[in-house]
Amino acid sequence: MTLRTAEAYLRGLRDGRVVYFRGERVPDVTAHPFLRLGAEHTALDFHLAEDAAYRDLVVVEDPDARRPISRYFLIPRNAGDLLARHRLIETVTRAGQSFVPLVKEIGTDALFALMIVGAHLERAGASYLERVRRFYAHCRDGDLTMAGAQTDVKGDRTLRPHQQPNPDAYVHVVEERGDGVVVRGAKAHTTNAVFADEIIVLPTRAMGPEDRAFAVAFAVPANARGLRFIASPRGFSARSVFDNPLSAPRKTVESLTIFDDVFVPWERVFLNGEWQAAGALAKIFVEFHRFTAISYKPPLLELLLGAAALMAEYNGIAAAGHVRDKLAQLVMYLETVRGLTKAAAQGCRLREGIAVPDVALTNAAKYYFAWHYHEMVRAVQDIAGGLVVTAPMEEDWQNPETRRDMERFFTGSGGVSAEDRLRAANLVRDLTASDLGGYLEVLAIHAEGSLETQKLTVLMDTDLEPYKAYAKRVAGIAAEAGTPARVPHG
Amino acid sequence: MTLRTAEAYLRGLRDGRVVYFRGERVPDVTAHPFLRLGAEHTALDFHLAEDAAYRDLVVVEDPDARRPISRYFLIPRNAGDLLARHRLIETVTRAGQSFVPLVKEIGTDALFALMIVGAHLERAGASYLERVRRFYAHCRDGDLTMAGAQTDVKGDRTLRPHQQPNPDAYVHVVEERGDGVVVRGAKAHTTNAVFADEIIVLPTRAMGPEDRAFAVAFAVPANARGLRFIASPRGFSARSVFDNPLSAPRKTVESLTIFDDVFVPWERVFLNGEWQAAGALAKIFVEFHRFTAISYKPPLLELLLGAAALMAEYNGIAAAGHVRDKLAQLVMYLETVRGLTKAAAQGCRLREGIAVPDVALTNAAKYYFAWHYHEMVRAVQDIAGGLVVTAPMEEDWQNPETRRDMERFFTGSGGVSAEDRLRAANLVRDLTASDLGGYLEVLAIHAEGSLETQKLTVLMDTDLEPYKAYAKRVAGIAAEAGTPARVPHG
Amino acid sequence: MTLRTAEAYLRGLRDGRVVYFRGERVPDVTAHPFLRLGAEHTALDFHLAEDAAYRDLVVVEDPDARRPISRYFLIPRNAGDLLARHRLIETVTRAGQSFVPLVKEIGTDALFALMIVGAHLERAGASYLERVRRFYAHCRDGDLTMAGAQTDVKGDRTLRPHQQPNPDAYVHVVEERGDGVVVRGAKAHTTNAVFADEIIVLPTRAMGPEDRAFAVAFAVPANARGLRFIASPRGFSARSVFDNPLSAPRKTVESLTIFDDVFVPWERVFLNGEWQAAGALAKIFVEFHRFTAISYKPPLLELLLGAAALMAEYNGIAAAGHVRDKLAQLVMYLETVRGLTKAAAQGCRLREGIAVPDVALTNAAKYYFAWHYHEMVRAVQDIAGGLVVTAPMEEDWQNPETRRDMERFFTGSGGVSAEDRLRAANLVRDLTASDLGGYLEVLAIHAEGSLETQKLTVLMDTDLEPYKAYAKRVAGIAAEAGTPARVPHG
C-alpha cells in the first residue's frame, strides 16, 4: 500500500459536506473558484510526498506496520522524531509560501494527546485507549487529513460551561444512545476543517463535576449528518496576485463548525463525562499544537526578513544604521524562535511512551514569537516605506497610460525596475498591512492560545520552590525541613 | 461674505482635473461611486461650519479682514490659537469617525511655513513674502481647500537630488520663462489631493548648491495643465458597512501626483533655487504638520480604546486583570498623546510673528504615538479575540440559514446580541486587522515623517551643551571658559 | 515678618528627637558626620529663599495674610499656581543636584489634601476643617518643614487592616482621651522625616467599617514623646566625592517612623474613624504628591542626559548612529515627562476651591517616567561603557604610582584628561550603578505609588462609557437609551 495522491485526497473532499461560504451553500469545495485554492494548498502535503526532493522527509517507515506512512503519523519517541517533525512542518510551510496546510499537523497533535490521556484513563478504568488506537490506525492507513476543533464559542467567559445561559456555548452530549452519543454546539475558528476528511473534537478547558456533559472528545467525518461549516473569507478575499502575492493564491479557511445534533458512534467517542481529564486533554493537545505552531512560524519570519532586506536594497537604504539594526533584529527573532523550538524538541520528556516537547521552552517560544510579532511588523513597515500603502495597484499597471508614470517614478535604487519594486512593496503590504496582514497579527496572538495562556502554562509547569530555596540559601535564610536540597538543573 | 457651502466646494471639484483610479480616467470625482465617498468626507469641514454646534469652533473672525473665516486660516499668534486649532482638528476628525479631512489642515500648515521662510528670505533679499501673502489671502477669502505635496519619489535614497540617474526623482524646474517656471517630477502619497482646490508643493529635504533646480516651492490649481493624479484604493476598497464600518464609508485617497511639465506663473512660485532655504522650509512645514498629526490622532485612539472596552464587555472579560491592564495602557496612551500636544501648543515660540509649536514636544508626541501604535493594536486584538478574523461576514448574515447559526453561537456576555458583538468585532478588525488597519499602521510610522526623522529633529533642535555642563558641575569637572552658566529651564 | 533662615531651621532640628542611625542613637542630627549632610541638603529651601536669583520663585505674597510666605504654602487656585509650584520644585531639585529636599513639598501636598477632604467632611457634619486650617497657618507662619508619613508597614498584604495578625501593621488609635488620642504603629520609608519639624500622618488606603480605628490622620512634632525614627543609610553610605559625586555629599534619609503610643491633642487630629473618607484622603494626597514627583524628576533626567552626552563625547562615540539614537530618546524621555507635567497643571480642576492637577495626565506622566526608567539607565550605561564599573577609584588616584598609570591609560577622546573622564564615569556609576543608582531605580518604581497603583488610578478616574458609545456609533450598534451623547472632549 502506498500513500494517497493529491488527486485522491481532493476527490475525497467531494463527499457532500455542508459548507457555506459568503452566504451560499458550496456544493464542491474543490470546484469553487475561491475555496478551490485552499484545497489546492492543503493538497501540498500530498504533492510533496510524491516529490523526490522531499520524499525522505515526508514519508517514513512505520516502525510497527513496517510500511511507508506520512511522517505526520509517526508517534514521536525521542528528540530526533520531534526534530524531524519540526523540520517537516517547517519545510512544507515554506513550500506553501509560509502557509501551513494544517490538516495532518493538527490532527496528529490531537491524536497524540488522545493517546496519552487515553493511557492515563485506562489505568483509571476508562477504556478509550483502544478506540483511539484504532482511529489512529484508520487515519494513518488511509493517509487521511484531520482538522482539530477545540475552541468553543464560549458565550459569557466569566461563566463555566454548565452556567451558560446559552447551553450550546460549549459542545456537549445531549443524548446517549445504545450505539453512541448525540452532540450539539459549535466550535469557532477551526482551520481548514472544510478541507479535512475527519474532524477531531476536543474540550477547550478544564471542567468541574457539573460540566460533565461538556467533557467530551470524539471524531466525525466531515460529511457527518448534522455537521455544517460556515467558512470565513476574512484575510483572503484578494484576487490579484500582483497586488496580493500571498493572499490571492493561498487561502487558509477558518470556519464556524456547527454540530447540530450529530451522532457519534461509540468507537469514535474518546471522552465522555470524565471531567477530571478534560483539562489535561486540552493542555496536552495544546502542548503538541504549540510545538506545531512554533515549527510553522519560521517560514513566515523568513519571508518578513527577506521582504525587509529586499525593500532595504530597492529603496537604497540597506547601509543605513537603523536599517541594519532592524535587519539584525529580524534575524535574531527568526533564529530565536527556531532555536527555542529545537531546544524544546531536545528537552522532550516521555509521557506514556510518547515524546512531549519541553513545556516551558515550547511556551516561551510561542510567547516570544507572539509578543514581538507586532514590533517586527513595525520594523518591516518602517524599512519598506509609505509606498506600501499609497502606490497605485494592478489595474493601474495594466493601463499603459498610468503604467508609463509608474515605470517612470517607482524605479528603485541600483536600477531596480518599478515592477520589481512594486511587487516587493506589495509583498510587504500583503504580509503586514492588508486583510491578510491583519489576520496574521491576530493569529500571532490568538492561534494556539493567547499570550495569557502561555504565561499561565509556564507558571503551572514550573515549580518555583527550588528557586526560592536557592534564594534562601544565598540570602542566609534557614531552610525549613523538607525543602528541596538542590536547584533544578543542579 | 460668508464661507463656502459644502455644495459649492463639491461643485468646485468638477473642474476637469485629471484623475486615474483603478486603471481608468475618472471624469468627475464627486460622481464616481468610490471616490465620491472621499469627497463627501472632505466636505465635512464645510458641513460643520454650517452646524450650530460646531460653528464657534470652525468659524472665526479674521483679525485683519474683520470678517468670518474658516479657523484653519487663522494665523496662530499664541498658545491659545494653537490650542483652538488643535481642538478644531481633533473635533472634525472625531466627527469624521477618526478620519481627518486633511485638505485645509495640511494646506494651512504649508502656508504658515511659507510665510515664515518668506519673511526670512525677504531679509536676505528674495521677494517671495508678498506672493505668499497674496496666495494665502486668495485661499482664505475663497475658503479653498489645499493639498500639500512634499514627498518626492526619491529614486535612490543614497543619492542627492542632482545625483539621481532618473532626473525626475525629485520635482524640479525644467524651464524658466518670462511669465513663470515649468516644473517636472512627481510627488508620492499626497493625501486627498484629488479633493483639493489647490496643490501646494514644497521641497522634501535639505539641498546643496548643485540641487538648485530642485529647491522649488509653488502652488497650482488641481486642474492645471500637465498635472495628473493616480489615486490608490489601498486601505479603502471595502464595500460592506457591516463588515468594514470604517473603511467602507470613509475614504482617504492617496495619490501619485505627477507634474508633467506644469507651468507655474511667477505669482505662485514661492521658492526657486534658494537651496539654502529648502531644508528650513521642509522642516518648518513638518513642524506644523506634525502638530496637525498629533491633533488628529486622538480620535483614532479613542476609537481603539472604545472598541477594546466594548469587546472586553461583550466577551465577558472586562474584570480580568490583564484586560484592565491593557485598558489602562490605552487610556494613558491616548492621554499622553493629547497631553503632549497641548503642552506643545503651550510651549510655542514666535517665529516671524507666527506661533510655532514646541519642536521637541511635537516630535516627542509624534514619536510616542508612532512607536507604541503597534503595541496598542496588539492590546486591542488581544482583548477582542480570534473571532475578529475568523467569523463569517455580512453575506452570511444576510442568508437566513447561516444567520440562524450566527445568532445562536455569537451571542456575547450579558445577553449582548450576536449582531452587536459581530459589529464590534468588525470594528476592531477594520481598525486593526484589515486593509485599513494595515494602512493605519504604516501611516502611524511614515505619515508626517518616519520615526528616524523625529529623532533627528529632536536632536537637531536640542542643545546638549547645557546638560553636559550640568553633568560636569555635578561630577566636579572644571568648566571651560564660555560654558553655559545654567541648565535650560533653570 | 520674614521667612526663617536656614540657620534657624537647623537650630530647630536640635529638639531632642529620637533618631537611630547605624545602630546608635543620634543626639543631634545636624552634628552627626553623615546625617548632617542630609540636613544641609534639606536646608536648601531656606538658602534659596535668601538668594536673590531665586527669591521671586521661592517667596510669594500670601493672598490672605498679605505677607511673604514660602511658595510651597501657596494654596493653588489655578493652572498658573500649579505651574509655578512645578517650576519651584524643579528648580530647587536642580540646585540640589537632582535631589529634592522633600520637606515642604510633601507636607503641603498633605495639607492641601486634608483641606479638600476636610471641606467635604464638614458638609457631612465632621468638624476637621477648621483644625486643618489652623494647623496649616501654624506651619505657614512658622515657615515649618513637614514630612508626610503615609505608607504603613502593612504586614500581610492579602489582609485588610483589622484582619492583620499583627495589630500594629497599620497605624491606629489605641485610646481616646478627653484631650486627644493615643496612636500606635509605624510608617515605612518616610523620607527626610528626621529633618522635619512636623510629621503629618495620613492613611495609606481605603478602609472598611471594621477598619475604623485605622482611619486616622494627624500631625505631631518630630520630638513628640513616643515617636522615634530608625534612619536607613541605604543608597547613601559613600564617602568619597570623587568616587560618588552624588551620593557622597547629598543624603536623602528614609526612616522607619515608629509611633509607640504617641499622644495627639484634638487640634492636631484630622481624621478619626471616618473610614469612608480614608480612601479619598489617601488618593487626593497621592494626586498632589505624584504631581510633586513628576516635578522633581526632570533634573534627574537632565543629569542622565548630560552624563550620557558627556561620556559619548569623552569616549569619542558621539557621532555613532546608535549613540545619537539613545541621546534622542533621553531627550524625548525628559521632555515628555516635563511636557505631561505642564499639561497636568494646565488641565487642573478645582475641588473645594483648590486646583488639583489632572489625574490621568499626572498618573500617565508618573507611569511613563517609572516604566521607562530602567531602559534609560540601560541607554546611559550602554553609552558610558564598562569602565564605569571596572576602573580604579579615588584611593588609586591618590597614590602617585597608580595615578601615573591611570593618567596614561584613561585619557579620553579629543584630549580629555583621565581625571575628567573618570569623574564623568563616576557620575554615571553613581547615578545608575551604585547603591544610589539602585535606590533611584527602586524609587522610580515605588515612590509615590507603584506602577500598578498608577494604572488603577487612571482606570478609576476614567469613564469608559463615552468611548464605548463612540465605538458603538461607528460600528453601527444601536445605542441604549441614556447613553452619553458625545465623546469626551467632543
Added chain:
Amino acid sequence: MTLRTAEAYLRGLRDGRVVYFRGERVPDVTAHPFLRLGAEHTALDFHLAEDAAYRDLVVVEDPDARRPISRYFLIPRNAGDLLARHRLIETVTRAGQSFVPLVKEIGTDALFALMIVGAHLERAGASYLERVRRFYAHCRDGDLTMAGAQTDVKGDRTLRPHQQPNPDAYVHVVEERGDGVVVRGAKAHTTNAVFADEIIVLPTRAMGPEDRAFAVAFAVPANARGLRFIASPRGFSARSVFDNPLSAPRKTVESLTIFDDVFVPWERVFLNGEWQAAGALAKIFVEFHRFTAISYKPPLLELLLGAAALMAEYNGIAAAGHVRDKLAQLVMYLETVRGLTKAAAQGCRLREGIAVPDVALTNAAKYYFAWHYHEMVRAVQDIAGGLVVTAPMEEDWQNPETRRDMERFFTGSGGVSAEDRLRAANLVRDLTASDLGGYLEVLAIHAEGSLETQKLTVLMDTDLEPYKAYAKRVAGIAAEAGTPARVPHG
C-alpha cells in the same frame, strides 16, 4: 598525575605578582582581607573537582593524553562536548552563588580561538600552531588558571590603533629581539586576572596594514616583569553578609592590566603582525566567550526568579495577577536564555576540527539576555517593594533596641519573621539595587561585547541573499541568474 588542589592553586598565586588595590600594593592576594575572598571564590573550580558530587562533571579523561584533566581543557569536538561545557560552567557558577570563577573558562575560550586561527595561519605559512598547542598542553597538564585580556583602553574610539595620539591606547610590540618581543600598553577590565596563573592577551578588533604592531597575541605568567594590575573594588566593597549576602562574601575583581615593556619569549607569542588575522581571532574568541557568557548567566537568573518568588510570598502578593505575570516572564527569560544556549551547542559547526557554537544563536541569546536584563530587574524590584532600599541595616539589627522595632514591624505574610524578610529584601537589593546590582547591570550590557557588537556579529554571520530570493519568488520577481535556488534550512 592528578589535578591540582585548591590549596596548590592558592599557593601558586603567591608569586610576587604586582597588584595594587585601593591605593596600596598588595603583597599576597590570598592573604589580603578583601582580595582573599575573591581568590577563595576562583578556587571553587578546584574544590568541586575534589567533590564527589561534581567530579564527573568537572573532571574528564583527555582523549589524547588518556588521563584525567579539568573538563574546561577538553577541546570540544561535537555538540555533546559543548553541552557538557555549558553544564559545567552553569553548575560551577550556581555553586558560586551566581558568580562565575572565570579563570579557566575564559582562558580555554582563548586557547580554542588561538588553535583555530593558528591552524588557519599555518596554511598561510605562519607557524604559531605548534606554540599554541604546547602552551595549551602546559596549561592543561599543570591544571592552570588563565585570564583573558582582550579589551584595550582604546583612547579615541573614532581612530584606529595606529592613529591614536596616545600610542599606548592599544597593546603593541615595541621591540623584537632575538628571543622574543617586548610589549607595551594596557588592557581594561580583565576579570579575575589577579587570581590567574597566566594572562592570555588577544587583539580586541580587526586591524589594517598600518596597525601591524597592534596585531599581537601572547601569554605571560601573572608575575612577569613589567606586568602590573590595578584592581578595582567597584561593585564589591560591602562587608556585612547580612546587608549584602552576595557582594560581601563573593568578590569578582576587575583590573586595569598594564604591560610596561613586558618581555614575551617567542614560544609564547601567538600572533605578531599578521593584521589580517586580528579580526578573526578577536571574533572567534568572542564566539566561544559569548557561549561561556550565556552558560554562566542562568544561575543569576535563577536567583532573580527565586528572590522575586520569595519576596512575593513574604509580602503576601504571590497570587496577584501582575505578580504572577512577572514571575512567568522571569521563568521564560531564564528558560529562553538556557534554551538558546543549548540550541547553540546543538547547532555547532566544526572549524579546524573544533566545535564552535552556532554564531547566530549564541549572539541572539546574549543579546536577548542583555536587552531584557534591566526589565527583569524592574520586575524583581517591583515585586520586592520599597523596603528594599529604605529598611534599616545590620547595625540596627544588632542593637537590641532597634531590633525590637524591626522585629515588630517587618514581619511578613504568613508569619514570616522580620529577619527572613529583611534577608530576602537584602538579597534583592544586593542583586539589583546596590553597587553589585549596578555592576551586574553594566556587565549585562558590556561584558563579552556590547549590544551593538552582537547585532553586528549576527548580520556579518547571516547571508541575507537566500531570504531575499525567497521573498522574490513569493513576490513574483524574476530571479537573476545565479540566485541561490533554495531558502536556507530548505
